[in-house]
Amino acid sequence: MNAPKKAIPELDYLFIKNKEKVHYQKSVAELVENAIINNEGSLSDTGALAADTGRFTGRAPHDRFIVQDGLTEKAVWWGAINQPISEASFECLFEQVASYFNDKDIFVRDALAGADPNHTIGIRAITETSYQNIFVNNLFIRPACPDPMARPEWSILAAPGFSCEHPEQFGLHNPNFVIINFTRKVILVAGTGYTGEIKKGIFSVLNFILPLQKKVLSMHCSANTDEHGHAALFFGLSGTGKTTLSADKDRFLVGDDEHGWDANGIFNFEGGCYAKCIGLDESKEPEIFQAIRFGALIENINFFSGTCIPNYEDTTKTENTRVAYPIHHITGSVASGRAQAPKNVFFLTADAFGVIPPVSLLSVTQAMYHFISGYTAKVAGTEVGIKEPKAVFSACFGEAFLPLHPSHYAELLRERLAGSDINVWLINTGWIAGPYGIGRRIKLGYTRAIIKAALDGALKESSYSVHPVFGLHYPTTCPDVPDAVLNPVRLWADENAYYAQANQLAKLFIENFKKFEDMVNKDVLAASPVVVALETGTMV
Incomplete structure (x- = not known):
């Protein structure tokens, strides 16, 4: 006996009139089978589907746009990250992408974003390929009983095979594009098969609507908790150890990348x-x-x-x-995707200058300053003789996905921290005893010991010293970590060389922060590092 045929959703509101070739809410097994039949991928030895995303194996930030209209014109932080596109251009491209779908098999999946029912948004993803539909199933929250006749709040049209013939006519740079329309509540992902564009499109949506409409702090971070409900957040750019340090066999994973924080606690955006x-x-x-x-x-x-x-x-x-x-x-993950407000917040940086202490306890305004700065460093290369590190700043540890000015998110962070007993720690997972090429990277075991001591409260009981350049309060002792490791200058062969390097990094912080000065309060600016005179140790 044949299984009952699934209802087909009405897609006219998306200009899609193709009903005969619509595949709605297919099981993962069906999608995997279809992907293999259509040469989208093959199975690995463990049964995972291995697929190629085509020309694009990462995001194309230069080709991401937001529709500029009455809703967004004064709210969005316009610039190189959030490039404007006109409503007229969007409407033309919307119809073209929809028309492109009309003679093709397409895969439609309804999903959710936001584990807290008070902040959940519905998503309908229309994808050209099976592997993209598997991605949507895996990354977003899977509804128990999706209703094909309902219209989810947001729609994503993902068409990797579409190519805009005359991009310059629409204000585009290339034939591929990602466009977010906050009024229409539609995201177009065209000309790229990289699935991360789908994920980050929805993250950008939540980064706009949750802070503005619901006063929820949206965050690019991982989160875990323990059996007592004591949660922790881990912020950090690529290479800082965010995934490694939040994956703890003694704790439970809430989520690995995107979360919201309101008055009731934290919640995962994803599934x-x-x-x-x-x-x-x-x-x-x-x-x-x-x-x-x-x-x-x-x-x-x-x-x-x-x-x-x-x-x-x-x-x-x-x-x-x-x-x-x-x-x-992930064994032991939190099924609800929710947890209490964090007891500890960790900002991770891989400082290749060898300047930042392995751990520092931040005040509220220092937390806001370093949150807006979003600092880490990358080594210039692996060739012999290249020793100069490069500072990287990404506001709120996720600048590429922030439709609003970073000060909006920082002020929400202030609200969550003010009057609380939440600890915010700056953790250097990078270099000690000198910069990259001279010093060494701090042992992962030491960093794990520092995190453990912070989580169990032992680190808060230490005595603290103050860094003369960055004003950071760093502990002088930590269980299972040598005292000398905690003091960033002690392991350097030349103290003056250390402070010269610290001054150099401080200047980079100060220069980077200039673009935020007009939108942040003076108390946050006061948390900036200072340049000190090497001979006298006084501020310059």
């Missing part, structure tokens, strides 16, 4: 994880390794020759190899 695969090692990250099984989607990896075993060291296609899986693939 899955999108982890990097480069260098993935089962002994170092067993939770992620074991999550790569049937239902997971691996992107842009190569197999070992003659096998279906992924080679996670191979970067031939890209260094941005990824895996998307539902969060329940």
Whole structure:
């Protein structure tokens, strides 16, 4: 006996009139089968679908736009991150993408974003490929009983095969584009098969509507909790250890990337994880390794020759190899996606200048300053003789996804921290005893010990010293960490060389923050580092 045929959603409101080739809410097994039949991918040895995303193996931020209209004109932080596009251009492109779908098999999936029912938004994703639909299933929250006759609040049209013939006529730079229309509540993702554009499109939406409409702090961070409900947040840019440090066998994962924080606590925006695969090692990250099984989607990896075993060291296609899986693939994850307000907040930075202490306890205004700064550093290269680090600043640790000025998010952070006993820590997972090329990277074991001491309260009981350049309060002792490691200057061979380097980094902070000065309060500006005279130790 044949299974009953699923109802087909009405898509006329999206200009899509194709009903015969609409595949609604297909199971993952059906989507995997279809992907293999259509040469979108193949199965790995553990049953995960391995697919290539085509020309784009990462986001194309230069091709991301927001429709400028009455809702967004005065609210959006316009610039290189949030580029404006006209309503007329959007409408033309909207109809073109919809028309492109009309003679193709398309995959429609209804999902949710936001684990707190008070802040949930409905999403309908229309994708050209099966693997994109698997991604939507894995990354967003899966509704128990989706209603094909309902119209979810937001729609995503993802058409990797579409190419705009005359992009300059619409104010585009290239034939590919991502456009968010906050009034229409539609996201167009065209000309790129990179699934991260879908994920970050919805994140950008939540970063606009939740702070403005509901006073919810939207955050680019991971979160975990313990059996007592004591939650922790981990902010950090790529390479700082956010995923590694938040994956703790003694704690429970709330989410690995995007969260909201309101008066009642924190909640995951997503229903899955999108982890990097480069260098993935089962002994170092067993939770992620074991999550790569049937239902997971691996992107842009190569197999070992003659096998279906992924080679996670191979970067031939890209260094941005990824895996998307539902969060329940992680043992011990929090099924509700919610937790109490955090007891501890960690800002992670991989400081290649060797200046920032391994751990510092921040005041509220220092937390706001470093939140807006979003600092880490990258090494200039791996060639012999290249030793100069490069400072990287990304506001709120996620500047590329912020439709609003960073001060909006920082002020919401102030509201959450004010009058609370929440601790905010700045953690340097980068270099000590000198800059990159001279010093060494702090041992992961020391960083784990610092995190543990912060979480169990032992670190708060330490005595503290104040950094003369950055004004940071850093502990002088921590269980299982040598005292000398905690003082950033003690391991340097030359104290003057250390302060010269600290001054150099301080100047980079000050220069970066100039673009925010007009929109932040004076008490936040007062948390800025200062340049000191090397001979006298006084401020310049």
